[in-house]
Amino acid sequence: xxxxxxxxxxxxxxxxxxxxxxxxxxxxxxxxxxxxxxxxxxxxxxxxxxxxxxxxxxxxxxxxxxxxxxxxxxxxxxxxxxxxxxxxxxxxxxxxxxxxxxxxxxxxxxxxxxxxxxxxxxxxxxxxxxxxxxxxxxxxxxxxxxxxxxxxxxxxxxxxxxxxxxxxxxxxxxxxxxxxxxxxxxxxxxxxxxxxxxxxxxxxxxxxxxxxxxxxxxxxxxxxxxxxxxxxxxxxxxxxxxxxxxxxxxxxxxxxxxxxxxxxxxxxxxxxxxxxxxxxxxxxxxxxxxxxxxxxxxxxxxxxxxxxxxxxxxxxxxxxxxxxxxxxxxxxxxxxxxxxxxxxxxxxxxxxxxxxxxxxxxxxxxxxxxxxxxxxxxxxxxxxxxxxxx
Ligand code: MTE
Ligand code: CO
Numbered sequence: 001x002x003x004x005x006x007x008x009x010x011x012x013x014x015x016x017x018x019x020x021x022x023x024x025x026x027x028x029x030x031x032x033x034x035x036x037x038x039x040x041x042x043x044x045x046x047x048x049x050x051x052x053x054x055x056x057x058x059x060x061x062x063x064x065x066x067x068x069x070x071x072x073x074x075x076x077x078x079x080x081x082x083x084x085x086x087x088x089x090x091x092x093x094x095x096x097x098x099x100x101x102x103x104x105x106x107x108x109x110x111x112x113x114x115x116x117x118x119x120x121x122x123x124x125x126x127x128x129x130x131x132x133x134x135x136x137x138x139x140x141x142x143x144x145x146x147x148x149x150x151x152x153x154x155x156x157x158x159x160x161x162x163x164x165x166x167x168x169x170x171x172x173x174x175x176x177x178x179x180x181x182x183x184x185x186x187x188x189x190x191x192x193x194x195x196x197x198x199x200x201x202x203x204x205x206x207x208x209x210x211x212x213x214x215x216x217x218x219x220x221x222x223x224x225x226x227x228x229x230x231x232x233x234x235x236x237x238x239x240x241x242x243x244x245x246x247x248x249x250x251x252x253x254x255x256x257x258x259x260x261x262x263x264x265x266x267x268x269x270x271x272x273x274x275x276x277x278x279x280x281x282x283x284x285x286x287x288x289x290x291x292x293x294x295x296x297x298x299x300x301x302x303x304x305x306x307x308x309x310x311x312x313x314x315x316x317x318x319x320x321x322x323x324x325x326x327x328x329x330x331x332x333x334x335x336x337x338x339x340x341x342x343x344x345x346x347x348x349x350x351x352x353x354x355x356x357x358x359x360x361x362x363x364x365x366x367x368x369x370x371x372x373x374x375x376x377x378x379x380x381x382x383x384x385x386x387x388x389x390x
Pocket of ligand 1: 071072073075076077118119120121144172175177178179206207208219220221222223224225226
């Protein structure tokens with residue numbers, strides 16, 4: 001620098017007048033300088049926005065919690081506009097006493113708080129056959145991580161009395177798609193929540209207001225929003241979302257079904273195509289997210305050279321089961337091109353595979369459950385691009 005920096009030696013406009021008073025924004029919103037931090041969709045992906053998806057801007061976020069207004073949305077029939085006073089949750093089927101709850105009834109059960117990620121099974125699905133979308137928002141943004149407040153589903157089922165022949169439950173949504181999925185009773189009784197708050201406040205309409213099912217670690221499709229009914233049965237129902245959808249066609253014509261758990265996965269969120277390195281060579285911070293539907297992430301490795309050498313990343317923030325984990329890798333960049341990769345290890349000992357390893361096992365027909373290692377090629381200018389290395 002030649003002279004003093006005016007940004008520090010001169011009085012800025014905001015130092016010269018009073019700001020807005022309290023109550024100017026009864027419900028606060030981010031700074032106008034952050035207006036670019038929004039959910040975005042990929043228009044050519046779907047024919048119509050009511051049966052579509054948009055993506056969480058993970059390249060702009062830090063820590064592990066996704067702010068409510070930035071949680072990606074996936075609707076099969078648009079956002080149901082539910083009046084909570086007219087909304088009910090029914091438990092029927094193989095129970096001693098079928099029950100209908102109001103939202104006030106649900107608030108009288110003991111409730112719990114848990115942070116869980118929700119990942120759509122189709123997250124990274126467009127990348128099965130090769131690198132396609134230029135930004136982790138689009139390749140990995142069908143994920144959010146929220147603290148839910150809700151009632152353990154077990155308590156609600158016990159209230160109705162589950163018959164001994166019961167083995168499955170079928171949650172159903174109150175939206176026009178009336179989404180349903182078969183869930184084993186064992187999972188329903190284990191850690192599922194009937195949730196009405198996210199990050200402390202009421203669920204957003206996009207996320208299923210006033211009540212959604214939380215199915216920790218399992219594919220997002222099972223987390224039925226606008227939850228209105230849970231049927232208890234002795235067999236799976238084989239509905240659309242577990243036959244024609246959310247199954248993985250293998251090269252030999254067989255299909256993987258009921259692939260509920262989300263495998264361990266990670267992605268570098270910065271630098272990435274939407275978050276280039278702005279500063280040239282020197283001290284550089286790499287950061288990203290890692291998660292597993294089977295537990296915690298004790299370790300993430302980062303490679304700067306496309307997987308030849310690996311460095312153990314620094315984890316920071318709470319390590320909670322079935323929740324996003326934040327990692328960092330700080331290094332001195334010599335300004336030469338990089339091939340950035342991250343590789344998650346989960347608490348079961350499983351290690352995130354390469355994309356080629358996945359294709360070898362499952363072929364190229366799949367959309368769902370792509371947890372392969374992502375590569376960003378970074379140029380000397382600090383520009384990052386979605387690539388694959390073999
Ligand atoms: N529940 C209902 N009732 N209707 C839906 O369209 N979409 C499912 C699931 N629950 C859906 C639903 C899918 S495919 C996903 S990935 C998650 O909700 C998305 O949750 P989100 O919109 O909170 O991100
Ligand atoms: Co989904």
